[in-house]
Amino acid sequence: MNHQIALLGSGFIGRFYAASLLHFRGKDQITMVYSRHEETAQKLAQEFSIPHWTNDLTKAIQDPSIDTVIIGLPNYLHKKAALLAAQAGKAVLCTKPLATSAPEALEMLEAVEKAGVFHGYLEDLVYTPKTLKALDSVKRSALGKILWVRSRETHAGPHSDWFWTKQFSGGGAMMDMGCHCIEIARNFIGKACRPIEVTCWADTQVHPIETEDHSVGLVRYDSGAIGQFEASWAFHGGMDLRDEIVGTEGTIWLNHWLRTGFEMFTNVGSSGYVAEKAEGDTGWLFPVGDESGALGYVEMFLDMFNSMDAEKPPLETFYDGYIVNAIIDACYQAAETKKWQPVELATWRGECTTPTEIPLKEFDNQHFLIKEERMPDGRLKIILKDKTTGEISQLVKEQSY
Numbered sequence: 001m002n003h004q005i006a007l008l009g010s011g012f013i014g015r016f017y018a019a020s021l022l023h024f025r026g027k028d029q030i031t032m033v034y035s036r037h038e039e040t041a042q043k044l045a046q047e048f049s050i051p052h053w054t055n056d057l058t059k060a061i062q063d064p065s066i067d068t069v070i071i072g073l074p075n076y077l078h079k080k081a082a083l084l085a086a087q088a089g090k091a092v093l094c095t096k097p098l099a100t101s102a103p104e105a106l107e108m109l110e111a112v113e114k115a116g117v118f119h120g121y122l123e124d125l126v127y128t129p130k131t132l133k134a135l136d137s138v139k140r141s142a143l144g145k146i147l148w149v150r151s152r153e154t155h156a157g158p159h160s161d162w163f164w165t166k167q168f169s170g171g172g173a174m175m176d177m178g179c180h181c182i183e184i185a186r187n188f189i190g191k192a193c194r195p196i197e198v199t200c201w202a203d204t205q206v207h208p209i210e211t212e213d214h215s216v217g218l219v220r221y222d223s224g225a226i227g228q229f230e231a232s233w234a235f236h237g238g239m240d241l242r243d244e245i246v247g248t249e250g251t252i253w254l255n256h257w258l259r260t261g262f263e264m265f266t267n268v269g270s271s272g273y274v275a276e277k278a279e280g281d282t283g284w285l286f287p288v289g290d291e292s293g294a295l296g297y298v299e300m301f302l303d304m305f306n307s308m309d310a311e312k313p314p315l316e317t318f319y320d321g322y323i324v325n326a327i328i329d330a331c332y333q334a335a336e337t338k339k340w341q342p343v344e345l346a347t348w349r350g351e352c353t354t355p356t357e358i359p360l361k362e363f364d365n366q367h368f369l370i371k372e373e374r375m376p377d378g379r380l381k382i383i384l385k386d387k388t389t390g391e392i393s394q395l396v397k398e399q400s401y
Contacts, residue, residue, distance in 0.1 A: 001309050003028040006060045006090075008081055009072030010035035010044040012159055013095055017072050017122075018048045020297035025305060028068075034060035057081065062088050068308070069093070070122075074162045075100050075169050079108055082119075082318075086111040091118035093304055097179040097328070098321025100170025105325040106346055109318040120304045120314045121321040125153075125180045125241070125256070126187055127296030127303065134245065134252050138188055143247030145358060149188045150228040150244040151181035154235035155277040157207070164209050172211030174202055174331060177231040179324050182219065183316070185227030188245050191320070192350035193221040195327050195343040202335035206234040217331045219343075223354035238286060239277035248358055256294060258286050319349065367393075 005021065007014055007030050014033070021030060032052045035041035041053035054060050057077075061069055061084045069085040071078055071094040078099055085092035092112060098121055099105035112119040125131065138146065158176060162168040169175055186195075200217035207213045213234050219227040241256035257275070269281040275288045276295075288294050300316075307314040326345050334341040363369040367384040370392070375381055378399030385392055 003068045003091075003305060003308070004065050005030045005068045005070060006032040006034065006063060006066040007044075007050070007070050007072065008034045008057070008060060009095075010037075010040045011072070014044060014072040016292060016295075016297055017070060017301075018044065018050075020292040020301055021070075022048065023292070024298050024301045028305060032060050032063055032066060058084060061085050061090060066090060068118075068305075071095055074160075075175070076162075076167070079104050082108045083111050086115040086117055089115060089117060091120075091308055093120040093122055094318070094321065095122045096124075096183075096321070097170070097175055097325060098318060099325055100175070102322065102326040102329045102344070102346075105318070105322040109322045112318055118308045119318040120307070121316040121318055122300060122304075123180065123183050123316045123320070123324075124296040124300050126183055126316060127300040128256055128294065129296075129299065130254050130256060131184065131187075131243070131296065132299060134243075134254060135187055137252065138245065138247070142250055143245060143252065144249030145354060146189050146223075146225050146245065146247045148226050148228065148244075148246040149185040150230075151184045152230045152240060152242045153177040153180050154230065154232035155239040156236055156279055157213070157233040164207070164211070166210045169211065171328065171332065172202070172204070172209065172215070173213050173231040173233045174200075174215040174217070174229075175211075175328060176233075178215055178217065178229050178331070179328060181229035181231060182227065182324050182327050183320060184243055185219065185229065186320070186323070188243075189221050189223065189225040189227060190352065190354055193223040193225065193352040193354060194345075194348060194350055195227075195323070196220050196222055197340045197342050198327060198330045198334050199340045200331040200334040202332070212335070215331070215335070217334070219327055219331075222352050222356070224356045225354075236279060238275065238279060257288065260286070260288075260294075262287050262289060319347075322347075 030050050033041050033045045033050050034054055038055040045053040068091040071081045078094055082092055198219050202212035202215035204212055205214050214232040216230050239257050243254040245252040264285045274281055274285050292298055303314045327343055330341045330343045361369040370383040372382045380397040382395040
């Protein structure tokens with residue numbers, strides 16, 4: 001099926017979306033671009049050969065030739081655009097975070113489900129090629145039971161004024177980038193596992209703003225796993241995107257942006273754009289060959305439109321966006337109270353099948369095996385626990401030649 005798309009937003013994310021959409025399936029078309037400022041809408045339309053542009057949001061969404069609406073607007077406009085799209089019976093895809101709060105996200109979810117329209121949550125960092133490959137390994141039990149997922153996104157701050165104003169953004173670095181990290185962890189831990197409670201530290205360390213520019217949080221799931229996130233607008237050196245996944249049988253480390261194989265040193269500068277959130281163009285630089293691909297935009301839109309054609313849910317839906325907003329709401333409460341806070345969910349659709357307890361490894365009839373390690377002198381040291389008394393002991397085997 002060929003889809004006719006209205007792209008809402010002509011800023012940084014709108015440009016990424018337009019570039020990605022033009023290269024992913026080759027049979028869909030952006031025929032309308034909306035911006036709050038007509039001149040920026042016109043500029044993007046001309047750059048990407050989009051036939052129509054407007055600064056009238058309702059007109060863009062209700063255009064009878066449009067079947068799909070993509071929301072790339074500031075956070076506070078997501079709900080209005082999504083409700084208009086649902087009322088118009090249009091498929092709707094929304095950038096992250098879904099909304100500025102869980103109640104707002106729930107209203108959006110209920111609207112699209114009541115209207116029966118296709119809906120997708122554009123969480124691109126779940127779709128990076130590295131992440132998809134790692135998720136496949138986890139699903140094949142290569143890491144055993146997932147115990148802990150750490151996800152980090154940090155840089156020196158966003159590019160537009162509205163991000164820095166709570167009225168428009170809903171929050172600071174945690175809302176902007178913690179939403180990425182939380183959803184990455186959910187995917188590795190298992191979306192059927194319910195987030196139970198959170199603890200969080202969030203504060204403004206550098207910038208004179210109302211919201212936080214740094215946050216660190218823990219999310220506990222009913223499987224026993226922990227999701228850990230770190231989001232900062234106070235990190236210098238470019239954009240740092242890293243994930244660590246730890247299981248009972250293995251570990252995965254992912255580095256999506258820095259130190260990924262393309263490094264360049266220059267005394268005179270590159271005289272242009274290097275990569276997203278790069279802070280200079282001299283010295284050691286870390287350019288990215290294909291930003292849309294590396295950040296997951298291409299695979300994300302492939303999943304969205306292929307799922308739309310197949311009449312099945314995509315990997316990320318408005319429901320996922322709602323769960324993320326609910327976790328973030330709890331994190332802001334935890335940061336304020338400095339206590340663990342429950343994650344309040346008005347609707348929960350998962351059933352975790354991951355065992356909460358890890359089976360103990362047998363060493364012999366009397367002992368469980370805790371650990372074994374080869375020492376520098378060649379001896380094998382084995383740490384044991386007595387099944388009856390609980391006593392911890394060690395057995396040392398000399399190296400045999």
